[in-house]
Amino acid sequence: xxxxxxxxxxxxxxxxxxxxxxxxxxxxxxxxxxxxxxxxxxxxxxxxxxxxxxxxxxxxxxxxxxxxxxxxxxxxxxxxxxxxxxxxxxxxxxxxxxxxxxxxxxxxxxxxxxxxxxxxxxxxxxxxxxxxxxxxxxxxxxxxxxxxxxxxxxxxxxxxxxxxxxxxxxxxxxxxxxxxxxxxxxxxxxxxxxxxxxxxx
Amino acid sequence: xxxxxxxxxxxxxxxxxxxxxxxxxxxxxxxxxxxxxxxxxxxxxxxxxxxxxxxxxxxxxxxxxxxxxxxxxxxxxxxxxxxxxxxxxxxxxxxxxxxxxxxxxxxxxxxxxxxxxxxxxxxxxxxxxxxxxxxxxxxxxxxxxxxxxxxxxxxxxxxxxxxxxxxxxxxxxxxxxxxxxxxxxxxxxxxxxxxxxxxxxxxxxxxxxxxxxxxxxxxxxxxxxxxxxxxxxxxxxxxxxxxxxxxxxxxxxxxxxxxxxxxxxxxxxxxxxxxxxxxxxxxxxxxxxxxxx
Numbered sequence: 208x209x210x211x212x213x214x215x216x217x218x219x220x221x222x223x224x225x226x227x228x229x230x231x232x233x234x235x236x237x238x239x240x241x242x243x244x245x246x247x248x249x250x251x252x253x254x255x256x257x258x259x260x261x262x263x264x265x266x267x268x269x270x271x272x273x274x275x276x277x278x279x280x281x282x283x284x285x286x287x288x289x290x291x292x293x294x295x296x297x298x299x300x301x302x303x304x305x306x307x308x309x310x311x312x313x314x315x316x317x318x319x320x321x322x323x324x325x326x327x328x329x330x331x332x333x334x335x336x337x338x339x340x341x342x343x344x345x346x347x348x349x350x351x352x353x354x355x356x357x358x359x360x361x362x363x364x365x366x367x368x369x370x371x372x373x374x375x376x377x378x379x380x381x382x383x384x385x386x387x388x389x390x391x392x393x394x395x396x397x398x399x400x401x402x403x404x405x406x407x408x
Numbered sequence: 409x410x411x412x413x414x415x416x417x418x419x420x421x422x423x424x425x426x427x428x429x430x431x432x433x434x435x436x437x438x439x440x441x442x443x444x445x446x447x448x449x450x451x452x453x454x455x456x457x458x459x460x461x462x463x464x465x466x467x468x469x470x471x472x473x474x475x476x477x478x479x480x481x482x483x484x485x486x487x488x489x490x491x492x493x494x495x496x497x498x499x500x501x502x503x504x505x506x507x508x509x510x511x512x513x514x515x516x517x518x519x520x521x522x523x524x525x526x527x528x529x530x531x532x533x534x535x536x537x538x539x540x541x542x543x544x545x546x547x548x549x550x551x552x553x554x555x556x557x558x559x560x561x562x563x564x565x566x567x568x569x570x571x572x573x574x575x576x577x578x579x580x581x582x583x584x585x586x587x588x589x590x591x592x593x594x595x596x597x598x599x600x601x602x603x604x605x606x607x608x609x610x611x612x613x614x615x616x617x618x619x620x621x622x623x624x625x626x627x628x629x630x631x632x633x634x635x636x637x638x639x640x641x642x643x644x645x646x647x648x649x650x651x652x653x654x655x656x657x658x659x660x661x662x663x664x665x666x667x668x669x670x671x672x673x674x675x676x677x678x679x680x681x682x683x684x685x686x687x688x689x690x691x692x693x694x695x696x697x698x699x700x701x
């Protein structure tokens with residue numbers, strides 16, 4: 208399978224290392240042409256404001272919007288912010304294909320970054336296990352989930368629970384960094400789903 | 409250091425890769441940097457070229473200034489403490505900056521010891537001229553290494569030398585036998601376990617960035633082709649003719665560092681860079697890179 212990783216900026220190398228462990232050689236995507244022939248894409252962590260600037264020249268933003276509207280996507284942290292329908296903290300443009308609001312840096316600054324365990328919803332436990340280790344770095348919060356968005360994993364918060372991993376059709380979006388974790392479960396699941404999507408095309 | 413703490417510290421550095429970290433002295437500059445696509449800003453009182461010109465003791469920046477910058481931008485904010493000045497570091501941690509640069513650009517506060525960076529939750533970046541120095545800093549808890557270069561000159565030659573030295577020394581380690589690593593660790597004056605780790609992996613256990621004298625998009629692409637994973641630009645932006653345009657150009661160059669067509673496009677519309685100082689003309693006592701050990 209031909210998987211790309213958006214590499215205008217961010218921890219694309221960490222994602223590439225995980226895919227390499229799983230036997231997949233990824234292509235780094237820096238320009239619109241780099242999307243040609245790809246079957247799935249990863250949008251990595253990084254700084255979403257910087258990524259937006261780097262997506263503007265050469266029509267990459269529009270090509271990427273078309274690509275993520277129909278192909279399997281794994282988006283982590285800043286990548287998920289790029290996908291969100293709406294972004295707060297502050298407001299900024301996005302690809303707008305994932306039906307939720309992402310609030311940037313919602314848990315505070317780097318000093319508040321942490322590693323915690325998330326509970327996997329029972330319907331996904333068969334593939335992901337009961338718990339997921341989540342590395343949260345200046346993480347966004349996902350809220351106002353709309354139609355078609357499923358919560359895959361969540362953690363306790365002040366006012367009940369909050370989602371850390373979402374699925375909407377072919378899209379997986381994490382507020383944490385599975386690429387910095389010690390398990391490759393999320394990537395494995397993403398590749399399996401992408402494989403299924405490919406076969407049903 | 410427990411491994412989860414190191415993962416969070418190096419994790420933020422991973423997020424900055426392929427990006428540009430810009431020196432800023434006030435909220436207006438910070439806003440220009442963010443709008444140009446900086447991945448982080450370094451808050452300081454005077455950029456290195458002014459420190460060079462004006463002299464005096466260079467210390468941690470004014471807290472109100474840093475706070476103002478933190479309130480203005482949504483990207484990470486770094487700040488510098490003096491080498492060995494662990495109390496400046498404690499204050500910056502209490503303030504909540506995202507990264508501390510224990511920097512040779514400021515006047516050192518300790519002639520023997522660097523800050524024990526394991527004692528902090530906030531991550532540190534430190535400068536290095538060679539592999540031994542890089543590993544000593546990582547041994548003390550640094551979660552990111554950058555070349556020292558020669559700050560405030562706009563002359564990239566020392567950043568190039570430092571990056572080449574670090575990369576060459578790492579390559580050399582990978583071909584040495586296990587039994588040769590002990591003596592090599594002694595020669596490098598670096599912790600043996602870290603020397604062994606680099607020999608096995610062929611790279612530093614923390615991200616490896618470049619700083620010191622980077623003034624043009626071509627400079628940024630040069631150090632990245634030599635192995636840097638991101639760049640710091642100090643005086644190069646706000647001492648140039650059109651800071652916003654230069655900042656945008658260097659940001660694009662850091663992403664497309666291997667693509668001469670894009671680099672050409674990026675260079676096409678630029679104004680004059682900072683005038684700069686030929687680093688070879690500096691007297692030894694004027695060099696900032698020899699601070700720290």
